[in-house]
Amino acid sequence: MAKKPHPYIPNSVPEVKAEMLRAVGASSAEELYAEMIPDRLLFKRRMELPKALPAEHDLKRHVAGILSRDSTCAETLSFLGGGCWNHFVPRVCDEIAGRSEFLTAYAGGYYSDLGRFQANWEFQSLICELVGMEVSGIPTYDWGSAAGNAVRMASRLTGRREILVPASMSPARLGVVANFCNTTKMPDALKIRKVAYDPETGKLDLNDLKKRISAKSACVYFENPGYLGVIEDQGEEIAEITHGAGAEVVVGVDPISLGVLAPPSDYGADIVCGEVQPLGVHMSAGGGLAGFIASRDEERYVSEYPLRLISVTGTKVEGEYGFGQAKYERTSYMAREKAKDWVGTTTALHGIIAAVYMSLLGPEGMKEVGEAILLKSHYAAERLSEIEGVEAKFPSFFKEILLNIDATGKKVKRVNKALLKRGIFGGKDISREFPELGQSALTCVTEVHSKAGIDRFAAELEAVLR
Amino acid sequence: MTExxxxxxxxxxWSEPLIHELGRSGERGVILPEVEADVRKAVGKPELLILKSMRRKAKPGLPELSQPQVLRHWLRxxxxxxxxxxxxxxxxGTCTMKYSPKVNEELAAMVANMHPDQPxxxxxxxxxxxxxxxNVYLREVSGLDAFTFQPPGGSAGAxxxxxxxxxxxxxxxxxxxxDEIITTIFSHPCDAACPATAGFKxxxxxxxxxxxxxxxxxxxxxxxxxxxxxFVTNPEDTGxxxxxxxxxxxIVHEVGGLCAYDQANLNAVMGVTRAADAGFDLCFFNLHKTFSSPHGSSGPGSGAVGVTEELEEYLPVPVIIKEGEEYHLDYDRPKSIGRVRDFLGNLQVVVRAYAWAAxxxxxxxxxxxxVSMINNxxxxxxxxxxxGVTKPYGGKRLDQVRWSLEKLKKExxxxxxxxxxxxxxYGVQSFFTSHHPWVVPEPFTPEPCETYSKADIDYWIAVLKRVCEEAYEDPKILKEAPHNSSIxxxxxxxxxxxxxxAMSWRAYRRKMK
Structure with missing residues (x-):
């Protein structure tokens, strides 16, 4: 069969392939495979796959043809959040994200990839400023994975095996943490215990915390803002109770709130984790996530990180900076099963994008974005609460409003279907995740929403509920 | 032939400073979307929307730069x-540094503004x-029956x-x-570290x-x-x-165990030998390696997992299913392991992989x-x-060879x-050596995948040859290298x-004092 050379495969030119086969003294690829793989394991037929589309134009028409059926939050008014959020992405973030060098680098050395290491380090530097810590690393997969690593760090630090988490935590994120903790009866498993939240405020129930915390508790994990949107303002009390029991305080944060909200270090956090995506990374249907971990610069904490930690250093030229991996023998690349959890290909590019974002916004921009979110979300809460039967349930929130519609007798699912017909993605239906909260939608408003958009939502919601 | x-x-x-050393007070890189006057009027002062104890007291110590200066720094x-x-x-090697077609970036960007919980x-x-x-491509490549894209990297797949x-x-x-998992030393470290994290010996x-x-x-x-x-890689990292x-x-099935294939080194055996035909129950593919999605300075990637029909019900939720002509997310799976990551995984990576395979x-x-195999x-x-180069162990290798420079080192x-x-x-990236322990002394592991032309391979070999010759002629040249680097x-x-x-500017400043 005469084949056209494929544009992605230079040596698919038949003459070249033949020349190379001659150079290695073989007559065909089959002959070589037969020397390396036993006959019984060779796949003998041609794979049955759709016809190839080697022409870029045809490929684009095919794939774009499928994807263009979808709607996105760019043209559809969306109030979805709950772990992946629609925030403003500055064009410079896209520009750097698309730079060939960062996009296609991987495992180069300290010299040849100096810029990549400096970029990784600057992400650490900038996120540390937001959370008030001194150590961070190259981000991991998502907030849930970061929380999973963080509570395991706490367990190793304390030698204890119980993890306390708020019952208001995202079930999906808790699911990720549960896989890290291991919910079986294996000897190394960590036990997760849920601490109740106040049904009026959504904040942690401190009495329940006091009841549940014990000398077995490795850490108390809580979030700011939490999955249900609530700003947890009892951080200091929680930290006092936790430290009193000899446990670690682990706080998960949405860093886009930290221009206006107190950093977790102010209220006693020992380990901070959270989600990087709000800082300039596109949602990409959930593919934009990246989780960070941060802590104080103490050797006992540093020793427990699974992540790659980049340190700055000097060179033989005065004033010149170099970068490299700190305490690398901790990692699974060095220690295999004896490592601190594992590390792998995670989300370094998202970390770099977030670093660009933080350097674009600066302290004033971070304050302004936080204020814009607060103003718009509270405006939305006021407008939406004016609708009969609609209640913004928890009073102290950042960007997610727990919108309850019990009094209307309607179901969120049906309301959202009707909203979709009007070109709106309504808030996330959490009636199955939190049956105790009735028919509630986690309604996310950020700096990207305009007053006109919020007003339109309020009008459409009112029409749908009528 | 001439070399x-x-x-x-x-x-x-560029001798580029740290970003914290750049800019000056008052500069701004970007202006946030407007907050309308009516909104401000209706809601009042933003700080009053937060309890006093939760308000940030000191501004975060971020640098202040204008847009051109921010762009310049990151470009440098x-x-x-x-x-x-x-x-x-x-x-x-082991990383399959293949070309990521540019058109696929444009296609992946089509999903950039989608939310995972959209209807x-x-x-x-x-x-x-x-x-x-x-269900079309990975099924045919692996022979396995059901798949998930939730694991966002190869190790997450493990x-x-x-x-x-x-x-x-x-x-x-x-x-x-x-409570025991068996692996091999030339399988990727994740094949040991991930089962250990999961609680196994x-x-x-x-x-x-x-x-x-x-x-x-x-x-x-x-x-x-x-x-x-x-948990085993095959071909192993030795090729x-x-x-x-x-x-x-x-043997493993006879004692009641399951078999997981690490297919990170799949590239030279696509369509040549399959996971299911070798008796595996589970496997994972690195879509950022074999399937061309760019490595992104180390992620986002995708550790796509395939399993047999028998294990389908254990896959993390949700699973993408097809009913008639419609696609759904199926959460109702009582035996599921639950979640290994929030949402659906890195679907923008899957878009690129699909476009490449198509x-x-x-x-x-x-x-x-x-071509990858012949290149090798x-x-x-x-x-x-x-x-100065030797090849430990006999026999031909598929995608790569773990070579040794032990002889060069001795001599x-x-x-x-x-x-x-x-x-x-000479403009060639530092080699991947090997993960630890170095069972092969002074190792390196080139992987000439299909992206590289004959001329590329000839050039790369010429560079290595020149460098090894220099080692024999004047080792100082290597000992003092790099000579033309950024630092x-x-x-x-x-x-x-x-x-x-110092893992941050804060720590660096404190320790420099």
Whole structure:
């Protein structure tokens, strides 16, 4: 069969392939495979796959043809959040994200990839400023994975095996943490215990915390803002109770709130984790996530990180900076099963994008974005609460409003279907995740929403509920 | 044939300051969307919306720069990064540094503004792409039956598979008995670290001196009623294919264990040999390696997992299913391991992988495999010209070879680290050596995948040859390398010194005082 050379495969030119086969003294690829793989394991037929589309134009028409059926939050008014959020992405973030060098680098050395290491380090530097810590690393997969690593760090630090988490935590994120903790009866498993939240405020129930915390508790994990949107303002009390029991305080944060909200270090956090995506990374249907971990610069904490930690250093030229991996023998690349959890290909590019974002916004921009979110979300809460039967349930929130519609007798699912017909993605239906909260939608408003958009939502919601 | 002339390279050397040292107070890189006056009027002062105790007191210590200066800083850092596209990156083996077609970036960008919880009817296209890539392409490549894209990297795929094994034995009531995972030393470290994180004890098999992989007898001696399963890469990171792999899976199945295949090194065997046909129950693919999605300076990637029909119900939720012509997210799976990551995984990576596979088709995938394999034979042949290099273990290799510079080190004092510092002076990326432990002394592992032309391989070999010759002629050249890099020899002592390491500007400033 005469084949056209494929544009992605230079040596698919038949003459070249033949020349190379001659150079290695073989007559065909089959002959070589037969020397390396036993006959019984060779796949003998041609794979049955759709016809190839080697022409870029045809490929684009095919794939774009499928994807263009979808709607996105760019043209559809969306109030979805709950772990992946629609925030403003500055064009410079896209520009750097698309730079060939960062996009296609991987495992180069300290010299040849100096810029990549400096970029990784600057992400650490900038996120540390937001959370008030001194150590961070190259981000991991998502907030849930970061929380999973963080509570395991706490367990190793304390030698204890119980993890306390708020019952208001995202079930999906808790699911990720549960896989890290291991919910079986294996000897190394960590036990997760849920601490109740106040049904009026959504904040942690401190009495329940006091009841549940014990000398077995490795850490108390809580979030700011939490999955249900609530700003947890009892951080200091929680930290006092936790430290009193000899446990670690682990706080998960949405860093886009930290221009206006107190950093977790102010209220006693020992380990901070959270989600990087709000800082300039596109949602990409959930593919934009990246989780960070941060802590104080103490050797006992540093020793427990699974992540790659980049340190700055000097060179033989005065004033010149170099970068490299700190305490690398901790990692699974060095220690295999004896490592601190594992590390792998995670989300370094998202970390770099977030670093660009933080350097674009600066302290004033971070304050302004936080204020814009607060103003718009509270405006939305006021407008939406004016609708009969609609209640913004928890009073102290950042960007997610727990919108309850019990009094209307309607179901969120049906309301959202009707909203979709009007070109709106309504808030996330959490009636199955939190049956105790009735028919509630986690309604996310950020700096990207305009007053006109919020007003339109309020009008459409009112029409749908009528 | 004339040897290609090695060309000197000089890296960009901007002596770029840290971002915290740039800009001045008051500068702004970007203005946030407007907050309308009516909104401000209706809501009042934003600080009053937060309880006083929760208000941030001191502004975060971020730098203040205008937009052109921010862009310039990050551009300079990018220029001081030797990205794969600008050079011949075949020295970074096990990583399959293949070309990521540019058109795929445009296609992936189509999903940039989608939210994962959008109504299913608004994301049928994306779900179709993901479903088709799994159930048409990966199914045919692996022979397995059901798939998930939730694991966002290769190691996360291994962890996902450890969690499935854990759940499988738990539901069968055997977990208290089955607490051991067997792997091999030339399997990726994740095949040991992820099962360990999942709570298993890990037993590591070492290679037979002749074949380069552990013998069937070694496996037989290792399995028992305690065996939960095996995690094995094949071809291993040495490029050697374990031809007894189907016997291995039978042995493990006989004692009641499961078999997980790490398919990170799939590239040279696509359409040549399949996971299911070797008896595996689970496997994972690195879509950022074999399936062309760019490596992104180390992620986002995707560790796509495939399992047999028997294990389908253990996959993390949600699973993308097709009913009639519609695609749905199925959450109702009582035996599921739950979640290994929030939402659906890195679907923008899946879009790229689908586009690549669609451009290749059956013959293209096979061609990519064959050319990768032939490239490796050719590179191996050329390696004979390079002084100081040896090949531990006999036999031909598929996608790569784990070579040794032990001879060079003994004869010149220059080992892999020295060579790695010198090759970049000729515009070639530092090689991937090997994960630890270095069972092969002074290792390096080039992987000349289908992206690289014959001329590329010839050039790369010419560089390595020149550098090794330099080691014999004047080792100082290597010992003092790199000579034309972005920076001069760095001081690595602080990396392991708590008093001197600094993972942030804050720590650096404090420690410099």
């Amino acid at each position: 290609p002339k090695v060309r000197p390279y000089h890296a960009a050397a 850092l990018s220029q001081m990064t030797l990205g794969m596209e600008a050079e011949i990156d075949l020295g970074v 299913e009817e608004s994301m049928q296209g994306l779900l179709e792409v993901a479903w088709r890539f799994a 962890f996902n598979n450890a969690a499935i094994m854990r759940r499988y034995h738990e539901l069968n009531g055997e977990l208290d008995q089955r 890990v037993v590591t098999l070492y290679p037979d001196e002749e074949t380069g992989y552990p013998s069937v007898e070694a496996l037989k001696a290792a399995v028992s009623r305690r065996t939960a399963g095996i 050697i294919f374990n031809g007894h792999i189907d016997e291995w899976t039978s 451009a290749m088709g059956a013959d293209g995938l096979r061609e990519a495999a064959e 034979q050719y590179l191996s042949e050329k390696m004979k010209e390079v002084p 010149t004092g220059c080992g892999i680290d020295d060579v790695n510092h010198r090759v970049i002076d 001069h020899a760095l001081d690595s002592a602080p990396f392991d010194d708590p008093e001197r390491w």
